[in-house]
Amino acid sequence: MAKPQRHVFICTQNRPPEHPRGSCAAKGSSAVLQAFWAELQKRQAYEKIAVTYSGCLGPCDLGANVLVYPERVLYRGVTPADVDEIFTSHLEGGTPVERLIAADAIW
Structure with a gap:
């Protein structure tokens, strides 16, 4: 396997509903x-x-969270409908999807 240009981590942390x-x-x-x-x-x-897939990436209340390296871009509130845009714009095109990026104050 070749060294990837980008690595995507998707938080799958599961906690009790009342957490x-x-x-x-x-x-x-x-x-x-x-x-x-x-x-x-x-x-x-x-x-x-x-x-x-990964464990907790930090801002749980803003999930689902997706982290992309090497740019260190944290996306928040990602849904399956956003995946095609993230792939096309960021993973293949190099331009992060601004509307999904977590604010600097959060991460």
Whole structure:
């Protein structure tokens, strides 16, 4: 496997429903992860992009959270409908999707 140009981490942290911080799993991160894996397969981008599920990335109440390296861009509130745009604009085109980026004060 070649070294990827970008690495995407999708938070799949799961906490009890009454937990004060909430969790990305409760906000649909499993569907987001599946959408990233499907898009990776559709585009046959295995040599350029790595997609990995992760534990907590920080701002749980803003999930589902997605972190992209090497740019260190944290996306918040990501849904499966956003995945195609993230792939096209950021992962392949190099331009982050501004409307989904978590504010600097948050992360």
